[in-house]
Amino acid sequence: MTSLPESPRPAPTRAAGAFEVRLSDSPLPEPDRRALIASPRFGTVFTDHMARCTWTAGGGWSDRRIEKYGPLNLNPAAAVLHYGQEIFEGLKAYRHADGSVWTFRPEANAARFARSAHRLALPQLSAEDFLGSIEALVRVDAAWVPSGEETSLYLRPFMYASEDFLGVRATQQAEYLVIASPVGPYFAGGVKPVSIWVAQDYHRSGAGGTGAAKCGGNYAASLLPQQEAQSKGCDQVCFLDASTNSLLEELGGMNVFIVGADGSVATPELSGTILEGVTRSSILRLLADSGHDVQERPIALAELRAGLADGSVTEVFACGTAAVITPIGRLAGADFDLAVADGAAGRVTTGLREALTDIQYGRAADPHGWMHRLL
Incomplete structure (x- = not known):
């Protein structure tokens, strides 16, 4: 893809600004990152950060933040492990020739995420929070968006029941996260039948x-x-x-x-x-x-x-x-x-x-x- 001067960047939206940025203390060194995104394989490498917020039945959504990518702390009794109460989405961020970064129809993904949440008896996340979490994460990890042919930054928003409870009912606590992975073609051999x-x-x-x-x-x-x-x-x-x-x-x-x-x-x-x-x-x-x-x-x-x-x-x-x-x-x-x-x-x-x-x-x-x- 031709490299052109980068156009002026738009200001963060109000929804993105609601996510507090807590930068990683150990981001991947730039040479290592460049090597990984030069020929990315689907879903095998992840960026330095992830977006996250927490929901409780009594308090709603809170603690919106961008934090270091890393393992989750799950209790063995977490409801998702026993009853499969979870949902996810998939969309991509694309780097254009002028250096700007865009995504494709995220409002449609936000609406489907809400429908999935309803069907799985999970709390619905607003479209503003959905879009804000994606924008906030991509802004922090912008260097991870590749620019090669057929490459993009794959975004995986997901939500799961995090309550420590073995009773069979809708969870009273949930976690929402977005992780990101630089990717090339989905099929290893490229576009072929x-x-x-x-x-x-x-x-x-x-x-x-x-x-x-x-x-x-x-x-x-x-x-x-x-x-x-x-x-x-x-x-x-x-x-x-x-x-x-x-x-x-x-x-x-x-x-x-x-x-x-x-x-x-x-x-x-x-x-x-x-x-x-x-x-x-x-x-x-x-x-x-x-x-x-x-x-x-x-x-x-x-x-x-x-x-x-x-x-x-x-x-x-x-x-x-x-x-x-x-x-x-x-x-x-x-x-x-x-x-x-x-x-x-x-x-x-x-x-x-x-x-x-x-x-x-x-x-x-x-x-x-x-x-x-x-x-």
Whole structure:
């Protein structure tokens, strides 16, 4: 990325200023940090600090601060360890060519975080605190935001039940934190077609469950099927609905789209069992802007298999914050194994990825006002 003079930095917002800065007494030396962010691997290296605040039933949210990144002190009776009462989010900070740092649609992440909190009976964090915590952390650890191709600072806000209590009820105490990790492409080999195993014996969620919430239990449920997918030579797993075992839902951590030979694009409709992805909704907007026939509807596995076999489906791709947009080149299951015709370089898939990342990295105009400047 071309290095240009840094533009004037905006003043911290009031919400960011509410977080007291307690600087680390042992930040990583600059040469070591530069070496780590030169070619970052996803989720393996973390910045010097983290954002944090505490909630109690009697006092609400308090003690907003930026503090040294480090281990958490958990009592063995902490409710999260026994009942899984926790939620999380994922978004990125992008360094633009002029040195400024931006994030993408954080208000949407804040709203989803609140919905997840409600479903898991956790306290809701205001959008102001959510955005303020991210801005405050990125300002302190700005040097950790990489500037290389396909790199960013991945931000992981999360909340967990911290009360020391074994009774089965909603917690009376919770902790909210944000940690950050410089990252490159989600898949180690970069952007290339992935292979998908369709799980027909396991389901990610069911009606009335937590499928629409971003909570750890949903991801834990996907790990055994993911192992099965890998044992079958596939990169990722795709789940079907629990009611009929016939309709596509989502991958272990990504939404899925199919592209027809006629240019139409379809994705499974939101049914309460599918996570409402921020990248998903952005793609729907970009597709509509470019004149595609866009459909949110039930998609049967049988329909997809038939479309791949007769050529009426030409591209399949997955999307999410971490992986952005990833082409799918192969779809397999217990009784089928199909190649996706244009999985390697599908025109719609590659065009969408370019359009989205150009907005995120400041290489193109932002007509929808999706980008939020952090510094």
